[in-house]
Amino acid sequence: MMSESKDKTLQKQEGSGNIVVLYTMVAQGCIECGRCRKACRFLQANGMPRGFAEEALAGRPDLRGVFACSLCGLCTSVCPQDIDPAAMFAEMRREAVRRGQGRFRRHRGLISYERWGGSPLLSWYGLPTGCDTVFFPGCSLAGTRPRRILQLYEHLERTIPALGVVLDCCTKPSHSLGRTRHSADVFGELVRALQADGVRNVLVACPSCYTMWRDYGGKITVRTLYEDLAGRDIGGPAQYPATVTVHDPCSVRNETHIHEAVRKLIAARGLQVEEMPHHGTTTVCCGEGGAAGCLAPQFADNWGRIREQEAAGRRIITYCAGCVHLLGRRTTVSHVLDLFFDPDKTLADQVRVARPPLTWLHRFLLKGKLRRRLKPAIIGRRGADGRVRMK
Ligand code: SF4
Ligand code: SF4
Incomplete structure (x- = not known):
């Protein structure tokens, strides 16, 4: 079920070698200047990155504690030493999962949300004849704003006539929770299926989806639709002086x-x-x-x-x-x-945005609307075994 190229990177992360390198880099490079700590409540409560690394190198890693870090990367951005504490905390989560310490009851809802996104019920792949570019809206936008998906499709297809659409989950939640092997399997299957059918480009709306495609998308090139829209003649009203x-x-x-x-x-x-x-x-x-x-x-x-x-x-x-x-x-x-x-x-704050459980219904109905709109030559979806089947 594994795809090639960059998904091998995800697999490499399954080894524990990375983490010792990261601990050592942080332990040796951090001068405890306090910039990251000043910016972050998690570090204010738990100490500076060097402390985490030194404790880990001494055989006492706080593998469960790092699940309280937002993995936001601000610490890395403000660090004058070019140290990457956020990468260390992400790797510690993976280590926790490898050691069987990464399960939390409170993550169940998120894992279930992700599982439904890649289920036979909600996943859908539609590729028109000659399609080499797909629009990948992501779970959240499809559920809260299905009408925007259809509007976006009509807008984008003016310059990308054989544009396809893929409704599926990028598995970013699993990736963030350290469930790297699961993420590699599920996302890798999606990449493999699209590459096999000639897809070379993906347009995304969601920043999290963007990072998954950027880092693990194999030969498929990712771009946000914001860049695509901004590069066109935008048109429309421009009279809002707020x-x-x-x-x-x-x-x-x-x-x-x-x-x-x-x-x-x-x-x-x-x-x-x-x-x-x-x-x-x-x-x-x-x-x-x-x-x-x-x-x-x-x-x-x-x-x-x-x-x-x-x-x-x-x-x-x-x-x-x-x-x-x-x-x-x-x-x-x-x-x-x-x-x-x-x-x-x-x-005027009059935009209607759906909330659960309506978001689930919207995602289900969107499949039918897209099918009628695209009239795709190739249709696919995930089976109960997680494999994507196209026909
Ligand atoms: S990645 Fe974690 S430690 Fe770094 S600033 Fe964000 S919450 Fe704080
Ligand atoms: S900003 Fe960098 S050097 Fe300063 S305490 Fe944080 S990790 Fe250490």
């Missing part, structure tokens, strides 16, 4: 090309962007990262508090449906796709 701010999802903190594309889409509607202190490469997590909120809501919630304070009453525009949901509990947040397609309702 001021907004932008939340960059932490999973794409280093992808400046995506940050720029989103700001271009916002500017195209006439809106002025005022940046928050944490943006771009130093953005903060929304609170959802690494599923830390399942085990340590006090740390995860702190990121949301920072965002609320920094937004200071301005509308936040972001490009992750999960971030919209989390931050929307605290302050006014809009998805850039809502702004792009429906600026009047978005700026």
Whole structure:
């Protein structure tokens, strides 16, 4: 079931050799300057990265404790020593799983959500004749905003006539929870099936999906649809002289090309962007990262508090449906796709976004709508054994 090329990287991570290298790099390189700790509530409660590494090298790794880290990467971004504590914490989670210490009851809901996303009921692959590019909307957008998926398809197919669509889960939750082998098997199967049918490019909406395709997508090239949309004649109304701010999802903190594309889409509607202190490469997590909120809501919630304070009453525009949901509990947040397609309702807070259990129904019904719209030559879905079958 394993695909080739980059999925081998995921398999390599199954060995324990990586982790000793990471511990050693952090233990030797960290000068305990405190910059990362100042930025992060998890580190304030648990000590600096060097302490984690030294304890681990002494045979006392806190493998369960690191599941309270959001894996947001801010520590890595602010480190003057070019150390990557976030990579060490992610690897510690994998080590926990390898040693059978990575199971938590509170992760069950997330694992189940992922499993349903890649189930025979909700997965669907539609490839028109000559298709070499697919749109991969991800689980969250498909459930909360199915109409946007159809609008996006119509918009994109103007310049990509044989555009396909794939509804499936990228398995980022498993990847974040250290379940690397599972993630490699399931995502690798998706990549293998698309490569075998001639797909070479994927357009994604979700930043988490982007990182999975970027890191493990084999020969398939990934791009966000924000870059695609920003590169076209955007058109539409541009008469909204309001001021907004932008939340960059932490999973794409280093992808400046995506940050720029989103700001271009916002500017195209006439809106002025005022940046928050944490943006771009130093953005903060929304609170959802690494599923830390399942085990340590006090740390995860702190990121949301920072965002609320920094937004200071301005509308936040972001490009992750999960971030919209989390931050929307605290302050006014809009998805850039809502702004792009429906600026009047978005700026009047009249966009209707589905919530569970309706999101499940939407995802199921979306398959039929796409099938009628695409009339695909090749249709696929996952079987109960996890394999993708195309015919
Ligand atoms: S929560 Fe973010 S900043 Fe804090 S240790 Fe984890 S990855 Fe680093
Ligand atoms: S920012 Fe870097 S050097 Fe400073 S305490 Fe954190 S890991 Fe160590």
